[in-house]
Amino acid sequence: MEDSIIQLAHGGGGTRMNELIREIFANRFSNEHIDGMSDAANIDLTSSRIAFTTDGFVVKPHFFPGGDIGKLSICGTVNDLASAASRPLYISASFILEEGFAITDLERIATSMAETAKTAGVKIVAGDTKVVERGSCDGIFISTSGIGIRLTKEIMAPTRIRPGDAILVNGAVGDHGMAIMATREGLSLESTIKSDCAPLGGLMEAILTAAPDVRFMRDATRGGLATVLCESCDGMEFGIECEEATIPLNSSTTAACELLGLDPLYSANEGKIVAVVPADEAEAALVAMRGHELGRDAAIIGHATGGRAGHVSLITTLGSRRMLVRKSGEQMPRIC
């Protein structure tokens, strides 16, 4: 392609659009479905236990330490499927591009999506591209949907959790949110924090193998670890109690949070899964997670309780108890 920037014609349905799709997307995502450039991917699934999810991606900046919007768009959907104990298989990707968006950036993003899809073992089989006028979207918005096949007989749900069940997480929390925060104008922070953005399908299967009676899993994204815990027990007949000392944290994330007055437990993640397993499967699950490259710092961080139903307690390093509640919105840096 000779163009250096996206123009309205690239969304016009004509030869310019075809050229864009072929040279930027199709040749990177290449597989038997997308190569045909047909209207729909025709898929034969080996099971009727299908998991289906969708997600939108609008992150700014488009390229951040540890990832980019493309990698994120694959991981986000893959991880939703993985949390549902499903093997992710097929992804569709819809792009809204702003007139004037740099083609080289689009190429980088597409390459990243292709590489991430390969790592995750998924195929991008359908897509769509639209171009909007300058000012109508912030460079690029991506929407992905995904199909997976459920590997467990039962559907993962918080209602399966019982008092005494162990709660595990696969590593340090809060990195993604702080990696993005550190890039914000008005904060001028230099940091070594990297987004933890990663596809968790393989790790999930390792957990399933070691703990076949896993009760529930959820990937911790916006709202952080604390929000997943709160959502899991909201309205349920069990509570959750976690030990602050056991929650893995990277020191640079902690330092950035202390400086800006933020709580890492509420900071976003893009490569963390919270798994609730029966107590007698906890050790095996932990060993399996630590044996996987995305779970080296996995930890058992707490357990479900019979008391304080519907509430999440954190036992601080000093032995006192504080409650974790859902926050109303995004955390803001503060000076007070």
Place this chain on the structure above:
Amino acid sequence: MCLAIPMQIEAIDGEMGTVEATGIKREVSLSFIDDPSVGDYVLIHAGFAIQKIDEHQANETIELLNQMAQRAREMKS
């Protein structure tokens, strides 16, 4: 109203300095600090160093806390 954290001065350039703490760095104003030196720990609030940490006093405080804890352990046993 007082969120300030200790960070270490890594470099000084006139009234500005670069401070660091376990993987994060920021340019801050050192204009409130008398004779800042590379290696000093300063309290950072809203992009300014508001006070130098007195390491001698800090060591004394920790020492006192350690002694108290030690006495408490001895009394228990």
Place this chain on the structure above:
Amino acid sequence: MKHLSEYRNSDHARTLSIEIARVRIDRPIQIMEVCGTHTMSIARFGLKQLLPKNIRLISGPGCPVCVTPNNFLDRAIAISKIADTTICTFGDMMRVPGSSSSLEVEHARGSDIRVVYSTLDALMIARAHPDRNVVFLGVGFETTAPTIASSIEIAHSEGLKNYSVLCAHKVVPPAIEALLSGEVKIDGFLLPGHVSSIIGAKSYRGIAERHAIACSIAGFEPSDILGALLEITTQISNSKPAIHTAYARAVTEIGNSKALAVLDRVFESCDANWRGIGNIPGSGLAIRDKFSQHDAAKRFPVSIDESVDNPACRCGDILTGKISPDECPLFRNGCTPDHPIGACMVSNEGSCAAHFNYGATNI
């Protein structure tokens, strides 16, 4: 983190907690902390659970966001609607409700409102956009006011005409005096560590002379706060009130002379209205005439409707320690962090927000 993590040691905290329990005080006492950051730390580390039942910690008006009256927000919002104006603010102010709106809502409506960590970042924005008027919302006590003062001096010396400050800064000692002359029984004060870094322990000597009250200047980590509480309870038990510094690594008798000097060069004392308390003479800071061109109130004299406070809101009584959050009829009953009615709920360090977010330990 050095000079931070060492003060979160559980052995030290346990020891201090035991020592506090051993101090002979046979009656219930109330200790007030006058710094929102103390409210947050106490809640975050669950420190109330480490204290004997007869010690009650109450929060005072030390949350600068909480004590900023509605009309400041209303004025800031009105200025944000002026063409080519950029409001820069600390994140703390974004969700505070004014009479009818908030900065967050106005941002959604199209006003250019940006969260910054430092006035230095606001100056950078002003330099980068000479065609825009950058107005910084100056809220905070003596820890923060010098940083705003410095930004005004920098703007003045650079001829950065498009930078100005809407000033609502307040100072702590007059508020402590007002509280001691008020209705609430206060047996001791946990004094603000970082404000004291700036103003020095000497600033409280007058208070000590006029009202014999147990005080300790405290840092913000568990050992700092518990150590200061041990000192205060010991003073009460021995009837030997004093101004004590439990934060010697950061607080001296004279404070930070450079910061005090810039405060004096840029600001002058004035009366100030504290939400829920009313006017406290000499408790505010106003920008001196020399720097009028950087005074947003003078540069942008907007007319605003008379500010409206919700009549059921009890923020004032909470800020002065008369009642605790759960005694306010609106707490959790219309007033939540999602839909705050008063500033005590929206500010992270407001008593109500801290209680809502961390409390409920009686569940």
